[in-house]
Amino acid sequence: MRTILFILQKEFLQIFRNRAMLPLIFVMPFVQLVILSNAATFDMKNVRLYVIDLDHSAESRRLVSEYTASGYFRTVGVSHSEKQGLESISNGAAHGFLQIPNGFGRDIATTGVAKVQLVIDAVDGYAAGLIQSYTADIISSYGEDIALEIGRFPDTSRQGIRVSSAYWYNPELDYRTFMVPGILVLLVTLIGFFLSGMNVVREKELGTIEQLNVTPIRKYQFIAGKLLPFLVIGLGELALGLTLGRVLYGTPILGSLLLVFGVATVYLVAVLGLGLLISTVTDTQQQAMFISWFFMVIFMLMSGLFTPIDSMPGWAQKLTLFNPIAYFIAIIRQVLLKGSGFADIQQPFWSLCAFASIMLTLAVFRYRKTTG
Amino acid sequence: MSAVQAEALRKTFGNVTAVEDLSFAIEHGELFGCIGPDGAGKTTLFRMLTSLLVPDAGSATVMGCDTVRDYKQLRRRIGYMPGRFSLYQDLTIEENLAFFASIFGTTVEKNYEMIADIYRQIEPFKKRRAGQLSGGMKQKLALSCALIHKPDILFLDEPTTGVDAVSRREFWEMLRRLKEGGMTIVVSTPYMDEAGKCDRIALMQKGHILGIDTPDNITGSYARPLLDMRGADVYRLILALREFPHTHSVFAFGESVHYTDSRSSADPEALAVFLRSRGFANITIEPIRASVEDSFMELLEQHDG
Numbered sequence: 001m002r003t004i005l006f007i008l009q010k011e012f013l014q015i016f017r018n019r020a021m022l023p024l025i026f027v028m029p030f031v032q033l034v035i036l037s038n039a040a041t042f043d044m045k046n047v048r049l050y051v052i053d054l055d056h057s058a059e060s061r062r063l064v065s066e067y068t069a070s071g072y073f074r075t076v077g078v079s080h081s082e083k084q085g086l087e088s089i090s091n092g093a094a095h096g097f098l099q100i101p102n103g104f105g106r107d108i109a110t111t112g113v114a115k116v117q118l119v120i121d122a123v124d125g126y127a128a129g130l131i132q133s134y135t136a137d138i139i140s141s142y143g144e145d146i147a148l149e150i151g152r153f154p155d156t157s158r159q160g161i162r163v164s165s166a167y168w169y170n171p172e173l174d175y176r177t178f179m180v181p182g183i184l185v186l187l188v189t190l191i192g193f194f195l196s197g198m199n200v201v202r203e204k205e206l207g208t209i210e211q212l213n214v215t216p217i218r219k220y221q222f223i224a225g226k227l228l229p230f231l232v233i234g235l236g237e238l239a240l241g242l243t244l245g246r247v248l249y250g251t252p253i254l255g256s257l258l259l260v261f262g263v264a265t266v267y268l269v270a271v272l273g274l275g276l277l278i279s280t281v282t283d284t285q286q287q288a289m290f291i292s293w294f295f296m297v298i299f300m301l302m303s304g305l306f307t308p309i310d311s312m313p314g315w316a317q318k319l320t321l322f323n324p325i326a327y328f329i330a331i332i333r334q335v336l337l338k339g340s341g342f343a344d345i346q347q348p349f350w351s352l353c354a355f356a357s358i359m360l361t362l363a364v365f366r367y368r369k370t371t372g
Numbered sequence: 373m374s375a376v377q378a379e380a381l382r383k384t385f386g387n388v389t390a391v392e393d394l395s396f397a398i399e400h401g402e403l404f405g406c407i408g409p410d411g412a413g414k415t416t417l418f419r420m421l422t423s424l425l426v427p428d429a430g431s432a433t434v435m436g437c438d439t440v441r442d443y444k445q446l447r448r449r450i451g452y453m454p455g456r457f458s459l460y461q462d463l464t465i466e467e468n469l470a471f472f473a474s475i476f477g478t479t480v481e482k483n484y485e486m487i488a489d490i491y492r493q494i495e496p497f498k499k500r501r502a503g504q505l506s507g508g509m510k511q512k513l514a515l516s517c518a519l520i521h522k523p524d525i526l527f528l529d530e531p532t533t534g535v536d537a538v539s540r541r542e543f544w545e546m547l548r549r550l551k552e553g554g555m556t557i558v559v560s561t562p563y564m565d566e567a568g569k570c571d572r573i574a575l576m577q578k579g580h581i582l583g584i585d586t587p588d589n590i591t592g593s594y595a596r597p598l599l600d601m602r603g604a605d606v607y608r609l610i611l612a613l614r615e616f617p618h619t620h621s622v623f624a625f626g627e628s629v630h631y632t633d634s635r636s637s638a639d640p641e642a643l644a645v646f647l648r649s650r651g652f653a654n655i656t657i658e659p660i661r662a663s664v665e666d667s668f669m670e671l672l673e674q675h676d677g
Contacts, residue, residue, distance in 0.1 A: 214450065
């Protein structure tokens with residue numbers, strides 16, 4: 001036990017002496033939270049729209065102004081030529097064009113039914129979907145307004161069922177509420193995954209591990225000495241991030257903080273274990289970095305941070321069963337935003353525990369003080 | 373029982389045999405030198421004796437502990453200084469020393485008299501980080517760290533490589549004093565001129581021990597007459613000597629050329645005549661006693677031949 005304390009003392013001494021690393025560890029959460037939670041939005045503002053108004057009626061002008069007034073669209077060009085509209089899409093000047101045919105206003109006044117055409121650049125399918133749903137909202141509200149004014153009711157509202165939605169846990173659909181907990185997980189992961197593994201490989205590169213290996217240090221003492229400092233730093237980082245999220249964005253903390261930190265501890269052991277395991281099979285920081293990034297990118301993109309796991313294909317959803325980041329993001333969102341208790345997060349929690357114990361066992365098993 | 377007892381130790385890496393069936397013994401209180409060029413297998417041998425590397429075949433005991441079976445006891449009793457500086461460069465002198473003392477369950481104060489002689493020389497700089505020390509100071513720190521837990525035997529892998537001449541001499545002086553205190557020391561070096569500082573040496577090449585004895589006995593058993601020749605152009609001189617009918621071997625030796633004769637006694641006069649006929653005017657020829665390097669070259673020739 002005393003030996004572990006001596007190793008810890010040495011590790012902390014080295015960490016706090018590293019002038020380049022220390023500010024990074026504590027400035028990083030701030031920068032990441034501010035940049036990512038502001039940039040990673042699911043909304044699309046400033047959609048560039050090209051307008052081809054062949055009608056020039058009061059109704060057509062009103063439709064165009066509905067678009068610009070929505071706050072989502074911005075007109076980037078107006079003409080009478082469909083060819084120019086297509087060109088503006090192909091050269092990237094516009095996300096799409098709206099074509100209002102001649103006789104649009106007249107048709108509304110006489111029959112109550114009129115047509116418009118919207119052509120959308122769908123190279124980015126996600127953005128195209130968003131634009132389409134914005135358009136649907138604008139046109140349907142425009143249609144209802146017109147119908148009220150001219151006294152005609154479109155077919156749909158005659159069915160008598162109106163759907164009105166309430167959004168639970170995030171009533172204003174604020175993406176930041178959703179993103180901040182996920183970004184906190186990312187932060188903790190970076191600390192756990194990279195710092196610990198790199199630390200061991202650095203000892204290999206510098207040859208200091210050779211001198212340690214001839215000492216009576218036991219395997220578990222060495223691993224504990226490498227694991228605990230980063231566990232402490234990771235939890236500190238989480239506390240800092242939570243505070244920042246609370247102060248800057250009012251991130252809700254409905255559940256128990258004790259539960260959050262408890263799960264974070266298990267989670268950190270899991271990623272630290274994986275980091276250490278990688279360090280035992282590599283000889284240079286370059287190799288370790290490369291393998292770590294490979295896992296990091298897969299874990300992160302398949303974690304449900306940016307795209308919901310439920311929308312992934314079946315095989316990919318099965319893969320996320322082995323993704324510790326996915327578990328922790330799911331848990332932290334549940335606890336912070338929904339106020340879930342331990343009973344609600346049991347299943348992912350035990351999965352994390354299993355992951356942590358497997359990684360740690362493998363890391364201790366793979367670490368060799370002697371080479372074969 | 374001897375301090376170190378090796379029985380047919382062997383280690384191969386892929387298809388390279390680094391150490392091939394080595395058997396030898398090192399006595400208690402001896403200053404033993406493993407001498408040979410890079411790639412002779414010295415480091416591999418040291419890593420096997422210090423339990424860092426498991427031999428493919430054979431076995432060794434160090435201070436009565438089997439290097440594979442009893443590695444836990446062994447690691448408490450040995451001090452090892454790897455060839456590459458292996459202390460924490462971002463920690464200071466005193467932090468490094470305190471750390472290595474603590475993981476052996478002791479303190480610097482408790483074992484101070486063990487390292488006093490060496491540590492005193494670097495103690496004024498104890499707040500300085502190890503990475504900022506000169507080569508000689510690093511080496512003294514590494515030796516202090518290897519000694520701080522009062523080991524029974526020291527393994528020093530090429531401690532003088534890359535260290536200036538003055539520090540090298542100082543270092544051997546320190547080893548001499550440690551030995552007088554009763555320490556068993558096993559040291560490796562590629563420098564043949566350091567052989568004379570050891571009680572006994574093993575000349576190593578390509579995983580083999582070519583000879584193992586006291587330095588005097590090794591040079592004393594050199595059988596052939598040896599001549600030292602100095603002339604203007606060493607390279608041309610070697611080429612010319614190779615054509616002399618009684619030449620056994622010719623080697624460049626620093627500024628001069630070492631020549632051995634295939635007969636039981638050499639004839640410097642005949643050689644001088646031969647060389648003059650080849651256009652070498654001012655050649656000094658002198659019979660000399662063999663050095664360890666001459667013995668090494670001779671043993672190498674016998675071994676390969």
